[in-house]
Amino acid sequence: MLAPALLTTPSPTFPPVTYVHDGVQRYCYGSADANLPNAYERVRLDPVVGAAIADAYMAAPVREDRACSAYAAFCRETVQQYDFLVGRVEFGGLGLSVRIVDEDPYSNVKSMVEDVRRRRLSVWASAASSNPHPYLTDSENDMFRAVHDVFGHAASGRGFDRHGEEAAWLKHSTMYSSLARRALTTETRGQNCALNFHYRGARFPEQKAALLPRWFSDPALARIARTAAERAVAC
Secondary structure, rough: OOOOOOOOOOOOOOOOOOOHHHHHHHHOOOOOOOOOOOOHHHHHHOOOHHHHHHHHHHOOOOOOOHHHHHHHHHHHHHHHHHHHHOOOOOOOOOEEEEEEEOOOOOOOOOHHHHHOOOOOOEEHHHOOOOOOOOOOOOOHHHHHHHHHHHHHHHOOOOOOOOHHHHHHHHHHHHHHHHHHHHHHHHHHHEEEEEHHHHHHOOOOOOOOOOOOOOOOOOHHOEEOOOHHHHHHHOO
């Protein structure tokens, strides 16, 4: 995942990768987008909410015992998703080849998506970072980076700016249980908001294994911009 720029205008959307989008639907038994049909391109990160999430993330401890059950579920479900991602197509997997590399492999989301369309992905190794995770092993963190780039970004059609990261969190949330989603929110929404609203895009925040307030993990509270037709009806 690239460092999202501090933008007020969302980056351009792109067509979701078809086999990935279909795979998410299949993984979630067809119900992944029941509450958000074709809405990911309209997801926006409200700056007031973003600032509140950033404050909560910065105030959270590096690791807390009460987060362990959520992170255990998150790790277990991430490994399952990774197995689905790289599993052979003839056996029901998506057949994507993942390569772990020592430097950032993509300059933009377009180059990452072009690779995913060819069923391949490069992931910047967690071990190459000076920002270790307090709960996940490097291997588990690499697996998560892979599944989030594919199931969050490539499946939603959104990039790495703060609005795109919000859409990717929302999309990827459909693949996790409510317990694991608490950890997912810290790993994605929490870090994205801390990066953009606390550090102003200058650096990544310290990785943490902590739980943010529960309502920050609720996908139903995400902001989806209304279409022109919806605004006309409202008027």
